[in-house]
Amino acid sequence: xxxxxxxxxxxxxxxxxxxxxxxxxxxxxxxxxELPSANWLTGIQCRTRNRALEATCDxxxxxxxxxxxxxxxxxxxxxxxxxxxxxxxxxxxxGYVSDxxxxxxxxxxxESLHHFRGDCDDFSIALATxxxxxxxxxxIVAAYDFExxxxxxxxxxxxxxxxxxxxxxxxxxxxxxSNFEYxxxxxxxxxxxxxxxxxxxxxxxxxxxxxxxxxxxxxxxEYCLDLGD
Numbered sequence: 539x540x541x542x543x544x545x546x547x548x549x550x551x552x553x554x555x556x557x558x559x560x561x562x563x564x565x566x567x568x569x570x571x572e573l574p575s576a577n578w579l580t581g582i583q584c585r586t587r588n589r590a591l592e593a594t595c596d597x598x599x600x601x602x603x604x605x606x607x608x609x610x611x612x613x614x615x616x617x618x619x620x621x622x623x624x625x626x627x628x629x630x631x632x633g634y635v636s637d638x639x640x641x642x643x644x645x646x647x648x649e650s651l652h653h654f655r656g657d658c659d660d661f662s663i664a665l666a667t668x669x670x671x672x673x674x675x676x677x678i679v680a681a682y683d684f685e686x687x688x689x690x691x692x693x694x695x696x697x698x699x700x701x702x703x704x705x706x707x708x709x710x711x712x713x714x715x716s717n718f719e720y721x722x723x724x725x726x727x728x729x730x731x732x733x734x735x736x737x738x739x740x741x742x743x744x745x746x747x748x749x750x751x752x753x754x755x756x757x758x759x760e761y762c763l764d765l766g767d
Contacts, residue, residue, distance in 0.1 A: 566617055566618040566619070566698060566702055566703065566706055567615055567616070567617050568616055568617060568618060568674070568694075568695055568696055568698055587680070587752060587754070587762070589759065590644060591644065591663070591678060591754050591756075592754075592756065592759050593646075594644050594645065594646040594647060594663050594667075595646075595647055595663055595666060595667045595670070595756050596646070596647070596648070596667070597647075597667050597668075597670040597671035597757075598671070599646075599647070599648045600647045600648055600651055600664075600667055600668055600671050601671040601672070603651050603668070604624060604667075604668035604669075604671040604672050605671075605672065607623055607624045607627040607628075607668065608620050608623045608624070608672065609623050615673075616672055616673030616674060618695070618698070618703060618706055619706070619710075620669075620672055620674075621669055621674060621693050621732070621734075621741065622707075622710060622740075622741055624665065624668045624669055624672070625665065625734055625740075625741050628654070628661065628664060628665055628668070629736070629739065631654045632654050632655070632656075632661055632736070633654060633655045634655075634656075634657060635655045635656055635657065636657055637657055644659055644660070644663065645660040645663065645664075646663070647663050647664045647667035647668070650663065650664040651664055651668075658688055658689045658690065658736055658737075659678075659680070659689035661689075661736040662678050662689040662690055662691045662736070663678065665691045665734060665736075666678050666691040666693075666756055667756070669691075669693055670756055670757060674693055674694070675693070675694040675755070675756075675757070676691055676692065676693050676694065676755075676756050677691070677692050677694070677731065677753050677754055677755045677756065678690070678691055678692075678753075678754045678756065679691075679692060679746075679751060679752070679753050679754075680751050680752045680754075681745075681746045681747075681748030681750075681751040681765075682748055682749065682750055682751050683747055683748050683749045683750075684749070687751075688737075688746045688748075690733065690734065690735040690736065690737075690746060691734040691735075692723065692731040692732060692733055692734060693731065693732050693734055693741075694729050694730070694731055695722070695729070695730040695731065695732055696729055696730065697728065697729070697730070698730060700722060700730060703720070703722070703730075703732070704720055707720050707740065707741060707742055710740075711739070711740040711741075713739070713740075714739075714740055718742075719744075720732075720741075720742030721733040721742050721743060721744050721745055722742070723745075733745060748765070750765055751765040752764055752765060753765065
């Protein structure tokens, strides 16, 4: 089974937090993820898109900037707080600018971090690459329906306890409200993927509506899932 199972975290758990978004508690360390040996390449279009996307996402070039986005309280082994720090930084500083007229343009992460401008795929590339630069596994989803297309990032949480993830996100983003449902997808091998969409003010926003699309796991060009029609 190559599909994904959508799970919604709806439980509200009491959690004490400080006034700062940094240093709420000991950061949640994200365990090692697992990927299968089978490959997901399903067609010439998917392979071509994957190569074009990989070329924009070199984590070594943006590592210095990515590291500087992390709060002092959250330094250490790669953890969920660092993911949130990077997401917050880009959300706060980003300005939306459309692609050139009648052109699908993918800015590199390096280009986007120079001026912090671009559309949804530029934001997704920059976000996914920065998280990758500090130790994370990310994928970019290109989703389409009759209204057009949208791109967003997802970060792999591996086998991280989802109740711990929810506690942290509720504490860090109280403006979402205690009943906010954080969106996580589970793949066929049990890895949890937290949604990171520029349209939402925090990690865990809802999935974009779509009828078809693609998933690209960065750093693994052999993995490209055609989500079908």
